[in-house]
Amino acid sequence: MTFCREIHRNVNPNGKSRCLMMPIQCQSKTDVSRGNDGRQFEQPAPVPDNPKNLALFLDIDGTLLEIVERPELVTVPPALLQSLERLAGQLGGALALVTGRTLANADSLFSGLSLPVGAVHGMERRSYQGAIESAGLAYDLTALRDVLAGFVSDRPGLLLEDKGRTIALHYRAAPALESEVHAFILEQLFGRTGLALLHGKMVFEIKPEGADKGAAIRAFMEEAPFSGRVPVFLGDDTTDEYGFTAVRALGGYGYCVGLERESDARYRLADVAAVHEWLARLAKKLER
Numbered sequence: 218m219t220f221c222r223e224i225h226r227n228v229n230p231n232g233k234s235r236c237l238m239m240p241i242q243c244q245s246k247t248d249v250s251r252g253n254d255g256r257q258f259e260q261p262a263p264v265p266d267n268p269k270n271l272a273l274f275l276d277i278d279g280t281l282l283e284i285v286e287r288p289e290l291v292t293v294p295p296a297l298l299q300s301l302e303r304l305a306g307q308l309g310g311a312l313a314l315v316t317g318r319t320l321a322n323a324d325s326l327f328s329g330l331s332l333p334v335g336a337v338h339g340m341e342r343r344s345y346q347g348a349i350e351s352a353g354l355a356y357d358l359t360a361l362r363d364v365l366a367g368f369v370s371d372r373p374g375l376l377l378e379d380k381g382r383t384i385a386l387h388y389r390a391a392p393a394l395e396s397e398v399h400a401f402i403l404e405q406l407f408g409r410t411g412l413a414l415l416h417g418k419m420v421f422e423i424k425p426e427g428a429d430k431g432a433a434i435r436a437f438m439e440e441a442p443f444s445g446r447v448p449v450f451l452g453d454d455t456t457d458e459y460g461f462t463a464v465r466a467l468g469g470y471g472y473c474v475g476l477e478r479e480s481d482a483r484y485r486l487a488d489v490a491a492v493h494e495w496l497a498r499l500a501k502k503l504e505r
């Protein structure tokens with residue numbers, strides 16, 4: 218089983234069609250040892266030849282940190298905080314977190330670092346200079362949130378996470394409910410325009426259309442200290458494909474964490490431990 222993107226199109230009562238673009242689990246015969254361009258992944262994944270010119274973008278869950286059953290229970294090892302602080306200094310500040318978490322949540326995890334962050338799948342962003350931008354404030358998710366809360370309330374194991382601008386429904390503790398959750402959400406989205414559905418690891422997330430992790434990376438790359446550098450993005454999930462596509466279009470490349478699916482990334486890292494090891498190799502190379 219691998220993941221691919223699927224377009225869900227439906228028609229609202231006014232006869233206007235709309236698209237929901239979402240990554241979804243599906244059958245594929247794709248050789249996962251190769252990227253979408255047919256290129257064989259190098260193992261172990263190399264660190265860049267000229268790392269001083271990098272702009273580094275890092276997903277959090279499943280990339281820097283192991284995924285845990287409840288997102289709020291994750292903790293950050295002190296060694297990782299030190300590693301990121303050191304790398305950010307070595308890269309002249311061109312290191313940003315790009316995550317589905319909220320900005321406040323990312324800050325509480327990586328407290329003391331004040332890194333640039335692309336949060337909530339590109340819906341919130343804090344630049345290197347500290348300016349905060351928000352997108353998609355116009356969409357009122359209240360009614361949808363209430364309906365989903367009712368759905369979750371009598372299904373043990375489901376977790377509704379209200380991120381303000383998006384709503385995430387986690388089913389990690391109740392994986393057998395995936396099909397039911399998916400069908401229910403699609404039913405609720407039918408006829409609503411301007412919303413997109415993301416399918417991540419054991420989570421469905423509803424967000425206003427337009428912003429994604431790729432948009433956050435593109436915005437960073439227009440600003441100092443990122444502009445003029447080669448963008449590199451490390452991520453693990455189907456929602457990170459927007460980031461891999463963005464860095465590729467900007468002359469950079471991605472590292473996909475995990476080995477189980479096809480990806481637009483150029484390289485693969487086996488797991489979170491391999492990411493930490495790669496970051497250590499990168500820091501060492503930057504010392505020279």
Ligand SMILES: [Mg+2]
Pocket residue numbers: 276277278279280452453454
């Ligand atoms: Mg992730």
